[in-house]
Amino acid sequence: MLKNYVTSALRNFRKHPTHSFINVAGLGIGLACCLAILMYVRDEVTFDRFHADGQRIYRINKVVTPQEGGEERHAISSGLMGPTMAADFPEVEAVLRVLPWFDAELTTAGGTSVMLDDILLADAGFFQFFDFELLRGAADRVLVNPLSIVLTESTARRFFGDSDPIGRTIESLNGFEYTVTGIAADAPKNSHLPFNAVISWATTVPGTGPMNAGWLNNWLTQVMFTYVRLIDGAAPVVLEEKLPAFMERHFAERAEQYALYLQPLSDIYLNSTDLRFTRGQRTGSRAYVRTFSLVAVLVLIIACINFMNLSTARASERSREVGVRKALGARKEEILRQYLSEALVFVLVSILLALSVVQASLPLLTDLTGKELGLSTIGVPRLAGILAGLAVVCTLLAGFYPALLLSRFRPESALRASTAGGLSGAGLRRILVTFQFAATVVLIAGTAVVYRQVQFSQDLDPGFDRDQILYLRTGDTDVASSIEAFREEIMRLPGVVLTSVSGTVPGEGTMSFSLEPEGKPESESWTSNVLRISDADMAETWGFEMADGRFFEPDRPTDSETGVVINETLARSLGWDDAVGRGLSISGEMEDGLVIGVMRDFHFESVHSEIGPLVMFVAPRPNYLSVRFEADRTHELLSSLEDLWTSVDTAHPFDYAFADQQWASMYRTEQKLMQTLSAFAVLAILVACLGLMGLAMHTTARRTKEIGIRKVLGATAMGIVRLLSREFAALVVIGTVLAAPVAWLAADAWLSGFAYRIDLGPAVFVLAGAGALALALGTVLWQALRAASANPADSLRSE
Template structure:
């Protein structure tokens, strides 16, 4: 029986090859999109789960009374907690900010010095490579001795080629000075699914020696004040995390009685990737909202593909009504007919799956470039994917194929032999409802795309209160720097004819602030002022002019202010937001006012608010301190003959700061990186909208074919009575356009609600406007009209004699 079903099903599919091909392609596109998205979801959900201990690992974070949180805690807590809490089996601390700098290697006196600026350097505890599953391929996994380090495989090859790295000595120049380290291990590169990314691991024990941390007390591994490490706890089996959390907070409160309001919490390592989180330099995090959105898109497009299959199958089956009638007359029972149609559904589904896999294989490189990830079908080998994905495809096949089978097998044999189509009218409302669903989803995607790109355009075109174009930023030196060299470098920049303006600062717009500070108040503060926080930036006296930031009152820093440095500073400049934060009124004479921050500072100027960071965030109250900054040098220049200018700057930099790699970028490109996620989201919506509309049009084409066939005789009579082709086209198209209008009415509030929620992520945002819905609706109507017109015109041009011959 099954063999016979397969044989007949294959014959029917070959006989109706056009509809079969359209059905298969529609399903293949839907399944391919589903597979692509499942790759991404599997990657995100599988992050960090390759570690052998991932179920027993937890990270300590602090939740502050203001509502924000930090993953950094003081390093001295971990050993004390292990002593006081028996369920803690081990711990590992990672200082993922402190180690970055210039790393150099000199093989011998006859070799060239190899120096690289490394930004994935971390101090780590001895058991780091044992607790985390990063395989060691050479040397000893422990970092027990001070001044030892471990390298990733790719970095070891960068410095030493194919020669063994073990025993080699590297010089690390970072904020703690110039230190020699011996390579004791090489480990495999940390995989893409790891949230922790480090190319060089320095022994944390090195910092126990005050001389090797440049006498920076905040970096003391036993310190309890300065939080600069991520601390991970390896717990024993069946540990009670709630009870442990209480023990941790009790211990912390005993050590710091003054801190009773900022509790520490345990975060499961397996959940960290998609947990709300700050993005730290050596850690990458996922986006739960984006993963959820991807999953919704995958399911919706798969549903649209199945809906499309139902409509096309019903339309195609009109040519088989006599076959169904004859089979029933010859004794075929309904169960056999249902089996026959389900067999055809599974054959088309099987073809769709194979075609989808071919599409995925061919487009995988494009998809990987789009996501900036290295995904493949191998990522789908996780158990839960094999449980969910085939189940969804099988369920869709049964529901869609089952519906078609039940409708067709229920036809009256007498009417079907006579080619009467009355039996089909019972399901017309459902099929129309499915078309409405398809276009509702499509219109939601279109409106979302319009809103998203309008917001992107708003952010790109918004007056930032500063200039970011034609600004070249050079990273400052890690070694051989200092006040004299920095000033000499700036003097030489001023002498270059193509340098229009220049400045030095310890941080730049789009990247961050130097630090935040509270406890800064007016001379006569009011209760609560000490809790207000300010963002601090160390700059020179050229900063405002180079960036085009307006000084609204007072004066700029002088060269003497800069040379004195921020530790000796007595004069500051604030922005307008900080003036409000301090409680100054507009009529107050702000310039000359004094503030307290350990000592008194005089406000000498107020600058106009500008967007130091993206429009996601509100403008922060900022305090500018004068300093001989060596973090970044910003140069305003014309980009004509750029390579020649870069070569000149590179040679100048090499002479002034020997041993430092020359690294540069353009400020506008770096600033726009803050909107990279929104840009990708826009591309996702454009793709999803295009696919949804395409598949929906295929379904609409099928339903139009069915309606045109059902009304063949009516059309014939109208033509005999004098109806024109345009009248016939209008007759058939009007009913479909009504469906699209209903879809517009349903989709509009859904799209508005979803995008209004999304816009809440931005401190500065657009207002959703009526024309976006009008444009999306008009696009949907035009696309639907063109699709239906193919069948309408074909029906209108048909010979009415043929349709009326049997009457």
């Protein structure tokens, strides 16, 4: 019997190839979209799930309420926080401090040099605390001694090839030698904490290494991540209730401004978008996971509606077949099984098509998401279960309703020349088409909002001149050790206007330090972002403008000793209308600082955040060399700069960036979101239009005789087109009206993550609806024109 059902399904496939193709292609594309998004979502939600004790591990975050008001959430804490919590709380089983260190050049005794990023400074228990696989060395010993370093397997190979690295030394530019004490497996891609090397925290002990920094071990300087692992059975909420008293004991003068809380390890990757100072950690977005999950559901619903609509439409044309089968003795159950079996065959073919499309699209998905995805990401058992569930659901949606109607139909009615109206299901199809286009309008409007916000962010005036300026990342290179001579050579190049040297530049991140403003009590907490500069040319090179006072001047020696320039935001928050001449000390960096100028606000971070307080002071940190140049000299200048670089340093690549491109790159996540949403919106539109085409074909076929009679009675071709298009146009308009409030709420929620955002007017939703209407009418028009131009004699011949 099953063989007969399958044979019947294949026969119908061959008999109606266009209808079958539309059905299979629409459902296959919808399932492919769903599987592609599922791979992405699965990868996102499984971050940090490989740690055995992950459910007991938390990061200590804090809510900062500055004296000037507002609220910020920080992922960083002080060096004393972790050890003190371990001593104070019996619930804490272990503590780990991690400090992402700066990129550095390291060189082996054999002369192999590597510019290494993702370097961590960590407590000795790093490999006991986390379940990162240690291939060589003992987890409780590899990071005990100062100047110990653990390399990942791929990093060790870059330094030493296939030779044994254990016991070998690696030297940094400042002359310190690190001993390789262990080899770790490469950090998993689904870890929020990437690393290529881990240096022992003992290296910070005074006199033992280059990180002789007292500011790593005090309460005020907060630059590291602190993790705690609770004992079995300990409730995190109980520990959190004790944290206010903990702050009162150890940080009494500023306890009111700081509130600590625990963030679960499994929550860090997706729920850190509202946190500041997450440098060195991977972060995702739970909002994006939800967005793409919603897109997957919408596309799948659109595809399933297509499948159901076309199946019910075809079923209404098979009433005679059912009548013959019933007349020959077929029971109701057999009719149900037959139609469900045929629907299952179509669904299985669609699933095979979906799997093929996904497999072929993996390179494109990798480019869109920046992840190496594959069907294995979901897992074979889980994938099999999902596909089985989809097969059952789609089969029931597409087959059960028409099968139930046909199985109840009386043979004598089924054998009449006309098809009973009760089988047409036209009312249900209208509802489904309306919902389908409502979902399509939501996708189109959402894509348009993301595009407009990305453009708005990139075009927003940052407060400095980002055009015709590039910067070199000098860091730990030979160029940095001879920066002034190198800079003089650059100034001689044709097209160079100005140069400056600094510890960082806008868009490359800042650090946060505590401040001690003149006239403010110690109980008040003041923090600010810090931008270190190395010369007085930074303002003119970058186009910063002064609101009051002056910038640093080279002929004033005290400027480099005590001079401080602040931005307008910090001046306002301090309540200083006359900030120039006020005292401002920077914890761990500058005592007895004096404000010499107030700079107009500029964006040193993306527009996700409002402009924060900023302090500039002179410090010899030649990490970046900025070059302002003439517009028509770009290619010539780049070539000359690279030649000059290689004449000084052949060990490091010529590493540069244009300020305007770096500004645009801060919105790379949003750009990827826009591209991905656009791709899925196009596919959703394609699926919807395929379904609409199938329905239009069914409608014109069902109304062939009506159209013939109308033409005989004098109806024009345009009148026939309007007749056939009017119903579909009305459904799209209703769908747009239903979609608009849903799309507005979703867009407004997404835009709330930007401090500077576009205004949501009705235009974007009207245009989305107009676009959907144009696509729908374009799809229906072809079939309507065919029906309108047909010879009425052909359609009336049987009469």
